[in-house]
Structure formats: C-alpha cells, structure tokens
Amino acid sequence: MKHKAQLDRERIADEVKSFAALPPKEKWDRVINGERQLGRLYQKGAIAFTRREWKGVESTARDFYGWLIIWRDMLKMVMRDPMSILLGLFEYRWFSSYLACPAFLDRNNLGFRGRAVTMNHMLLADVYRYVEDCIATLLMADKRIGGNEKVNSKLLLFDEMTMAQMMAGFPGLKGVPYQLIPVFLVSELDQLICIPYIDAVESYGLPADTCPVPTSESGSAIVDALPHCGLGFISTSTPCDGSDMATSFQERRLKKLGIPTFPLTLPVRYDDEDTVECGAQDMWHCIKWVEELTGEKWDWEHYFTVIKRFNEQTKMEMEKWEMNSTPHPQLIGPAYELFRKWNYEMDGGLNPDVMKTFYKVRKLMYKSYEQRCNPYRHPMKYRAVVWSCPAHYYANFSNWLANAWGIGVLVEMESLNFTKQLETEDHDEAIRDLARLYERMVMRKHTNGGYVHVLDELWKVCEQFNANFIIMYQHVCCKTMAGLQGLFDEQARERGLHLIWVEHDLMDPRTVSRRDMRAKVTNYMRAIIQAEPTDESLIEFEDDITW
Template identity: 20%
Template sequence: MKKVKLTELEEVLNFYRNARREMGEEPPEEKKINALTFECLIDFLEETLRVADEGKKKIGWFGPGITREPLLAMDIHPYRAELLVGLLPTSRPEVLRRYVDIAENAGLPAEMCSIDRGAVGLILSGQLPPPDFIVGASLPCDNIVIGYQIYNNYLGVPSYHPDAPYGDDEESIRYYADQLKGMIAFMEAQTGKKMDWDRLKEIVEESNRAYEYLLETNELRKAVPCPQSGRLLTMSNFLNSVGAGQPKGTAVFRQIHEDARKRARLGLGVVEEERSRTVWFMLPTYFDLSIFDWMEQEFGAVIVMDMFSYATIDPVDTSTPESMLRGLAVKALNAPMARQLRGPTDFYTDDLVRVCEEYQGDCVIYAGHEGCKMAWGSVGLIRETCKEIDRPLLVFDMDAFSAPPAASGEIRRRIEEFFCTVVQP
C-alpha cells in the first residue's frame, strides 16, 4: 500500500500531546479525567499513524451500527471515518470548514450532513488512513448510509454493509446478530484469518467493565444536585470509538465514575446553586462545548442527561459466540442516535419521557443538527410529548461540527431567552 502523509491527524495528535503535557506528569484531581481521556486518544492516534506508515496491519473503517470489538479480536486496526470530523472542531475548527468546502466544490450539496462533507473533503485530500476494507451499517440516517457509499465508491475497497432492522424486538435482534455474523465472515475473507472467539471474549469483557462504570455513573447523575458537568456526557460515544475493549478506555470511565461517586456522596453539585436540570436530547454543540459551561455558570442549568450517554441495556453475555453476537447486536442497535432515530419516533419520545422522569429534568433542549433530516421530521411529535409531560422545550437548528464563528453567539442568545423567559422567568 502506498504510504501517505496524514498531516491533519499528526496536527491533532500534537494538539492533544501538548494539552496533556501542560497538565504535568501527575495532574491535579480536577484534571485527571481529561488527562486519561487525552492519553487514550493519543495512544489511538499514534497507533493509527504507525499502522498506516508500516502497512503491515489491516485497517478497517467501521461506521455507526458497528462496534469495534470484532475488529480488535481479528487484529484489525479499527478506524471510524468520522473521527477527525469530530476532533477538529475542538482543536482546529477553521481546518474542518476548509475540508467541508473542498467536498462542496467537488459536488456534495451544502444540505448534506457536515460529517459526510468533512469526511469526503478529508478523503479527497488524502488525509485519512487508507482502509483495506469498510464495514458500515444502514443506520442511523440516510446521510451516513450515502456517505459510506461515497467513501467506498471513491476508495474502491471491498465493503460489507450489515442491514439494520427497523424494530427492537427479539426477531430484529436475531436478524442483526446474523448480519454481524456475515460481517465477520467478510472480514475473515479479507484478512485470511479466522475469528478468535476467545480473544473476542476478552475484549468484550473489557468493554463490559467500561459500560458498567457508565451505567453506575448515570445512576449517580440522578442525584440532586447533579454531581458532574454536562460536558462530561459528550465523552462516552467518542471514547467508544477509540478505546472500547481496551484498558485505557476503561480507565477513563472508571475515573469518571469515581469522581461522580465521591461528589454525590458529599452532596456536591457542579454549581453552587442548581436552578435547572436540563435534558439535552439531540447533538451537542461540538463546535463550541463551552456553551455547556456557560449554561451552568449563567443560569445554574446543568445538563443531567443527553441522548449520547443515556444507556439502558445490559452488558454483553460472553458465555458463547452466539451470545456475544446477540449482545453486540443489541449494543450496536442501542448506540446513540441509532437507538432513538433508526425507527419510529416512539423510540425517541419514550426515551425522552423516561429521562425527564428518572433524572428529574425540568426542561428540554433540542439542538437540531442541520444534517439530521430524519429527526427534524419528528419535531412536531416531540413538541406534543413535552406538552404532555409539562416540560418546556427549546428547539433551534445548527451545524454541530462546522458552524461559522457567529453561530455560538446566536445559540447563546436563544438559550438565554429560553431560561430567562420560560424556565426561570
């Protein structure tokens, strides 16, 4: 395979190396979560660059609806095509907008999700590690499905796309488990190796440990006041992309849990006076996560739960290969957005009602990403649901990843108006 110069990955790696270095060898207690998160990401990016440079190990791109554990078990380097699009808004937002422009100039419509446009721009510019093959499911949205078809057609590599079911009953789960079995057979053909089921069991059990920490942390967030900032909620899905099934990923979830347990035991909240328990049930403002901190400081409004961290399923049963496939199918179908948006609107509204009740949420924010067309069609039903449970709802649109600089100020204005006139008049 031809070697490539992955400049943007190297720049992001250096950004996080410097950020970690500034924390010191033994970071203070309040910085330990970020320090461990950065270490997990640094390890993954270093491994990605090494594998791409050496060309000895297969690289498999995996999309939403696919968990990384089967790839790890077969000694395949798992890489998510959207990863850099998610990292650039924090480290180098102007760079992401440049790659979005490259994709639009190549013919992608501006109405397409910025995740796809950013990824295509990076692919066209040779800035992503070249995959040996691609596996990507038919969820959670049309944009992602089309995006993976574009990636595959441009790169010309073998691909396998498990068909995700519409429902969540036992028949649907069995169907998707069989689809994952087919995906494993595809990867065996691509690598010339058989699945090591004992190795998969070890990796899944490591993932289970991290997931159990997440479940326990979510329980602790039900305390009044909420013991941790809403900003920490944005980490769980990201960590699953780069650290699931590996000890460094588990270490982050353990540290988050220990911090939440300690603060909950002492009755400590994020702010001196918690005045609102907000449920943020759509995409975070990845282009400016400081909005969450601002909400806490200005209005005492703590995001107690969001759509990306809400977890309700059991850990994966590792007793047999069949039970692991079933458990991984359930895990994939219940991933953020896949759980709420792949099927009927009831999936979304039922979760929303449960979260508002379990976490004593007193208001709801629907920050609608411009690319999420399937979700915008449900806003009317979401409004009706919020009326039925007597929770004020704020709806606004945004580009969650490549928003222009002025967008942050406009969103803050909308949120301020919501809290000052509706939630806390």
C-alpha cells in the same frame, strides 16, 4: 502583534484594578475558590483563551497536574515515530488542529471545581491516549509518509460510525475508525477545520443543506486528506442515509488504493427481534471476511474477556446515571459525556487500562456525593437533559449553560445507549448480542426504529433524572427531529417542562454561529423564566474563531 500586546496590557491592568477594588472577604474567596467572571477569558479575534482559568488554589493545582499529564502523553505519541509525526504535520491540515488538545481540555473543564476537575481530567486523558495512538498508527502506516509495513500489515480500518467491539475477537489486529481522526473528532477541537472539506464536495454539486458529518467525510475523500493505509475497510449503514452516501465516496477512493471494503448493513427496526438474525448473519459474514482478508482467526476467549470488561463498565456507567438522578449529581458536563460515547463505541472494553479510570472516578464520585459537593463554581439552579444531535462540544455549550445560567446538564441523548449485559458464554447468542449492540450505535438508538425511541423516551428520561429543562438541539440539516417539533412542543407544555430549541449545524458554524446558539437560551431565560444570569460576563462575547 502590537495590537494584541496592547490588548493584553489593558486586560491585565483591568484585572489587577478590579481585584484590588474587592473587599478583603471577596479577595479571599477569589483566591481560594476561583474567579467568577469567565467571560474575561475570551477575546475578540483570538483562537485561544486569554489565559487559563484561575480555579482557586486546590482546583488549579488539580487542573495543572492533569494538564501536564496531557502534554506528557502527547510527547509520548511524538516519540513513537518522530519523523512520521513531523511529516504528518506538513502533509495534513487536520493534524495541526490537534495542537489545540490542551485548549480543548481547558474548555471542557471551564467552571469546574474540586474533585470534578480531577475526574474530568481522568476521563479525557483516556480519550486523548486513544486518539494519540490512532494518530500515530495512521501516520506510521501511511504509505505517503511512514510506510511502516509492520504496522500496516495488522491495520484494519472501519467507518467512524461503526462500533469497535468486533475487534475484541481479533486481538492480533489493530482496528482504527478511519475518518474519526481526520474529520469528526478534530472538528470538536477546531470547529473551522472541516470547512474546506465541506466546500470541496459542495463544489461538485452537493446541496448545501446536507449534514456536515457525511459531507465532511466525502470532502476529505475528494481532497485526499485521509492516510493511505490499511488492509481493508468495514463500511456501515449507520446511522443514516447521509452516512450511506458518504460510504460510496470512501469506497471509490479506497478501491483506487487497492483496499477492499465490506458493507456491514444492520436492520433499522431493531426492536423487532425477527431482524436480529439478519443482523447476526451480517456480523458472521463480516467476521469471515476479516479472517479471509487478514489470515487472523476469531478468538472467542479474548472476545469474552473484553465483553465481560465492557459489561462491568456498563454497570458502573449506570451508577453515574443513578447518582445524577439525585439532587446532588457529581459527574456532569461535556467531559463525562464525551468519555461515555467514546467508551461505548470506540473502546468497548478493549483497553484494560480504562477499567482503572472507571474505578478511580467511581471512588472520587462517591466521595464527592457523600460531602454533597457542587461540581461547578456556581450552584446548579435548573436540571436539564440534552436531546437530539448534540453540538455542545463545538460550542462548549453544556459548560456555558452551567456557568452562565446555572443549568446543569445531567445527561444527553447519545449517552443513553444499549445497557444489556452482553452474552459471554453461548457463541450464537453472543453474535446476536453483538448485532443488537451495533444496531444501537451512538447516533442510531434514538433516531432509528420508530418515533417512540426519541419522543416517548424523552419524557421517561426527564422523569428518571428529575429534569425540568430540555435543551433540544435542532440540527438544521437533519430532518429527523424537525418532523416531530410540534409533538415535542405540545407534550412538553402538557408536562410543564421547559423546552428550548437551539439551532446548530455541527462543524459548520457559518450556518448558525455559537453566539446565535447562546442567544436562544438567553432570550428564553429572560423572557419566559425572567431569570438573571449567574455570570453576566458570559452572556455576550465573541468566540467565532476560538478553539
């Protein structure tokens, strides 16, 4: 503690001294437009920033207002059932990591200015409210803690890799992605939280070169880190074989708890329309299973109402893509990408309040575009797309690229999903469209159904977004992209595109550290592009345990 206090005193003295040494013009710029050296916010051995970023007078006010809203919403969650929430804090190691939510917000807003700060806050606030609702629901229904039978009697669980739109037909039920809260999403906030789960399942003999996502899911089942609740569980065959194997662990555990499961299996070759009937039949069987299990009946009127809302959201999402294809993109970075994935897979039009966010963000986005605003403190020098299984939330990589090198990430692979307007009149075609949607869940659209979806599609996206850089995440435990590496490199060279391979291992930083990830880009930029960083302080810093 004394050492930490000494470091803080030295840091504050150094910052005051450096500010005092600035010429009057630069001092004014620092006050109005914010700081430029963001590496100062990191401190060796610290789990949080040394302080919050000074973004300038206006942007800091925007940031602080959004920050207060996050704390307000977190307090609302606690007040729904204070005792269950308190007991959950002591029962589950993953729950304490959600205290990092404000830090995650700061991290995903790093370097942003003006309306971009407000838009990021709006988008993340919706995601946070959903997460808070899921946490409260799981803990209140958990028979080990709350045991609220009223909540549990309406709770249907589904695999975190299963989309939520089917719940639109069951307005009387509450659908929750079971492993999302204890495993996947919390690891975005705290990259170290899943390591005990990974170690647990590997201690039973699972090879260490398997994907950390299904590995963590399996480990959480082994150590019993998931709440005991729910009427039933819908498993899935998406997105990959690893997910299939993790489902077997979940089913064995749920069977012991007396919770029935339904395996929702969808065709891999989704471009072949002959397979759609197979997927549609499976959707019908799943709906029938839910009806028999819960006593609830499928409500077509409510389903179509939700899907019409989702269709409208899809249209507005494509407007963002169109704007990001111009020389003046406005909504870029990790907050936008996370919101897109959440809205596409977990919200899916179910919450009518999310439409308000869409309209507000749309208005701000167009206003910023008219004024040709720059979302970040530093101007964007390079236009990039992110491809393959992304790790930028764990490592805050998109923001680091923008702040350190001026590389603006315009779009990522997993946000470019199904954009067809779903059927809202004919019942049979509506179920076929639902099957088509589920076949193209977030992690599946590009990594299944043939290499053209991931290889040929990349060049179309680069052309659409006028991108000259590709940040190619190479998940060391996923073999999908590794088999195409030579083709990616060769075809990128033919097109004159800069393709940077960045190794990572998702929520297990022991394999590839964040520093190693950043070094790949830094080495490329200096050796190949012969560029200088926009913020030298972000090139070398330690954040091994930082949220």
